[in-house]
Amino acid sequence: MIDGKEPGTPAGQPRPKRGALWAIVALLIVAAIVVAGIIPRWRAKAALRSETYDLAIPTVAVVHPKLGAPQTEIILPGNIQAFTDSPIYARTNGYLKKWYVDIGARVTAGQLLADIETPEVDQQLDQARADLNTAQANYRLSEITASRYQDLLKTDSVSKQDVDNANGDFEAKKAMVASAQYNVKRLEELQSFEKIYAPFEGVITARNTDVGHLINSGAGGPATELFHIASLRNLRVYVNVPQQYSQAAKPGILADLTLQEFPGRRFPGKLVRTAEAIDPASRTLLVEVDVENPRGEIFAGAYTEVHLKVPTGVPALILPVSALTFHSEGLQVGTVQNGNRASLTKITLGRDLGNEVEVVSGLTAGDSVITNPPDSLIEGETVRVATASANGPQGETPQNSQ
Secondary structure, three states, rough: OOOOOOOHHHHHHHHHHHHHHHHHHHHHHHHHHHHHHHHHHHHHHHHHHHHHHHHHEEEEEEOOOEOOEEEEEEEEEEEEEEEEEEEEEEEOEEEEEEEEEOOEEEEEEOEEEEEEEHHHHHHHHHHHHHHHHHHHHHHHHHHHHHHHHHHHOOOOOHHHHHHHHHHHHHHHHHHHHHHHHHHHHHHHHHHHHEEEEEEOOOOEEEEEOOOEEEOOOOOOOOOOEEEEEEEEEEEEEEEEEEOOOOOOOOOOOOEEEEEEOOOOOOOOEEEEEEEEEEEEOEEEEEEEEEEEEOOOOOOOEEEEEEEEEEEEEOOEEEHHHHEEEEEOOEEEEEEOOOOOOEEEOOOOOEOOOEEEEEEOOOOOOOOOOOOOOOOOOOOOOOOOOOOOOOOOOOOOOOOOOO
């Protein structure tokens, strides 16, 4: 060292400071560390953003609607009624003398059901017959008198006025006889109503009287129903058919009845007539199905399910129940359009098949229907269609990773 300078340092130049060099190196090292920490974070944020966007797209499974049969069977509730059902009233007043049949009795047309004792009618009939005898006696006397006056007129023994008076009296007596005869006939017919007969073949379903009961025919108060009879050899079943099937529900189509008390059995019937008008309250068509009941197994008044075999011009489509959604717009299903766009379609249902339903309008067989649409699904939303899993059927919804 010469004069306080480092050896090798040119004359007139200051010597570099080691502290500044070390500071620069430290800064470079720190910058490298900072950059090495920020870049992975940027990459992690970008990956998280991409993953979040992917998870926001719902994954859905789709199915294609199945075609139903060209002849569909609709199941509707029905009310069974007797083919002929009638209450039996008395036509005359009196007291019940005797009854011959009770509930459950099978009777034939014209069979005697009960006797009524009518003392008032009997006395009125006796009086009417006596009045008839009196009228007939007066008629015979008047006839003789008129004949005699006719003979006397020939000899001018009586005047023409006397003859006319005799003839007039004869005609009046003749009319009185006719009146008395009609009164006797009326009371005889009224007396014949003492015996109550079955108007048709059937079963007695009710007996509302007993021996000694006062019978009122309805002249002085409400009439008394003595018996109720129903013809059960054939039955009528009334069914309300929904409007969408009203045009297909024509007379002649077949129908089967099922009842809970006969598991596994079907009773064949036929649709015979319709009301030819839609009920505006229920939007249904009232139809009648007739069923034969020769052994009387089916009871009138019973509830039944009617299986109507309705022909359809276009087969209905079958969908799982899980595909249905309910919104303020009504019943809808979600479909996938263009491979990744959701669309909400309004549909009209037919039969409920349990786990499946019939769709009568709103879909085609080629539509891709979402089987389990999320509640948040909206029109035009981007969706991802799930592929078939290796261990499950096609269209099975995979578990989300979130």
